[in-house]
Amino acid sequence: MDCPDCGDEPTRVVDTGTSADGTAVRRRRECTACSFRFTTYERPEWDSLRVEKRDGRVEPFDREKLRAGVERAIEKRPVDADDVATLVDDVEATLLDDDGRVVTAERVGALVSDRLRSLDRIAYVRFVSVYRAFSDPAAFRRALDAVDERDEGGQSREQTEFEQ
Structure with a gap:
């Protein structure tokens, strides 16, 4: 070592x-x-999570990669390092509680974005802009507009539109 x-x-x-x-x-x-x-x-490696990427590749789940992505989203935001550690722990624990040992990158991104939404709205928008890989400004604008808007069911419009 x-x-x-x-x-x-x-x-x-x-x-x-x-x-x-x-x-x-x-x-x-x-x-x-x-x-x-x-x-x-x-x-133990036999108990480790694996992530299926959008292109079909499967790679080991990497806590540090997840933490680094969250830290990029919260850069220069008033978010405590303990909150980041809790978020990463919570996402990993949720994934481990799922039945399979192979999870999709979309599942990981959805879990992180859900937690970031309640932690810091700006960090949430930053993360979602990368995670969703918006192809046009209109889609990004809809995500921005939906941060504060709520539908009758209590979900944000962004969650309803983009997480289907």
């Missing part, structure tokens, strides 16, 4: 335990060269 601080190879395990949800082994490591400490999480 390379040290994330200095890049040196030899590290030693200082402490081992289970993650808070019990699905991973948490290891506290220390670099033997620079004494930098960091935590790694090991999850």
Whole structure:
């Protein structure tokens, strides 16, 4: 395991335990060269999620990729890092609760957009603009207009129009 601080190879395990949800082994490591400490999480591969992309490719679910996408959407917004961690944990837990181990990228995007909508409307619009890959300004305008509009059933018009 390379040290994330200095890049040196030899590290030693200082402490081992289970993650808070019990699905991973948490290891506290220390670099033997620079004494930098960091935590790694090991999850069994046979139990891991896989994501089917729009083009049909299937790749392992990547929490860091999900977190990075959310962080891009909340950039320069008043959203706490703990809220991002909770969102990512919640999305992953929801996906793990689903019956299958292969989920669609659309399912992941829908879960993230639902949670971002209640967390920060600007971050929601940023995320949806990338996730939905609007091909024309009119579709983007409808998403913007729908952020505050509600239909009789309590759903936003955007949710009704775009998530069918």
